Amino acid sequence: MTTIPSSEDLTTTVFAKRTSIEQVEEGYELAPKFDDHGLIPCVTTDADSGEVLMLGHMNCEALQRTIEIGEAHYWSRSRQQLWHKGATSGLVQKVSELRIDDDQDAVWLRVKVQGNGASCHVGYRSCFYRSVPVGEAYRPNQQLVFVESGKTFNPKSVHGDALNPTVL
């Protein structure tokens, strides 16, 4: 079993140091930028449909494990711990492709979701299950539109009494 060092060690020893704009934008080295909290945002889409499933965050260790194991790992901000997505629910996200953006401060995962194919703790396939009408000024009484035909699973039966990650 590989011993994985702490996030701070990883940032400076595993990935490349950021030395120039040309290196970051045009180069072949992975030199990710983690924010003040040691996190990098990660967009996760369905590899087949292109649907955006969720926007998560990774610390250095989550990014390293995702690359090594080929399954999505995130940093849970609500639980403050490494999060192997689907480890308890079975809804593992197998990574088809991992991309980094121009300034290397964002990750894009294309995944195939195991089990019932859902990625949202509320029970929907995608976390983005509501749309906002566009093309006119927003009115306070304007209603969101639910775009999925229904929930894919009952969150109570999958997550039980686990901490709800939503923070007000």
Next chain:
Amino acid sequence: MTTIPSSEDLTTTVFAKRTSIEQVEEGYELAPKFDDHGLIPCVTTDADSGEVLMLGHMNCEALQRTIEIGEAHYWSRSRQQLWHKGATSGLVQKVSELRIDDDQDAVWLRVKVQGNGASCHVGYRSCFYRSVPVGEAYRPNQQLVFVESGKTFNPKSVHGDALNPTVL
């Protein structure tokens, strides 16, 4: 011409107040959560191909303008100003659909890009033009793979001497 109040006013007067987890997750009110910097991350994808074009950030005003005008507006963190994407380059992002996620702390825009169809300041169609091989432990000498066949435009001819947004 509409007078748009400051971001702080907007947060508390234009959009709904966040009052409960049920309201935020299951409700019909738009009650977005802005972070400590007053920003909400925004995933922008091509409405036809599903390709992730960029990950941007919006302040309250950018979100309001995007909804009202139907063209993507962001907050430029490098320039610290409202950014109507494509206003100078012509590469405007027309919004086909705007979605909000379960805990309403992330936005997804599906867009049709005008002009040559590119969204990346480096000249590529997508900002995510490099992939990272997965399935084995990351090695320091591992190389990123460029996935687009080439740049869509010459950034010098479009952006000239404008400030490069990449921060080391």
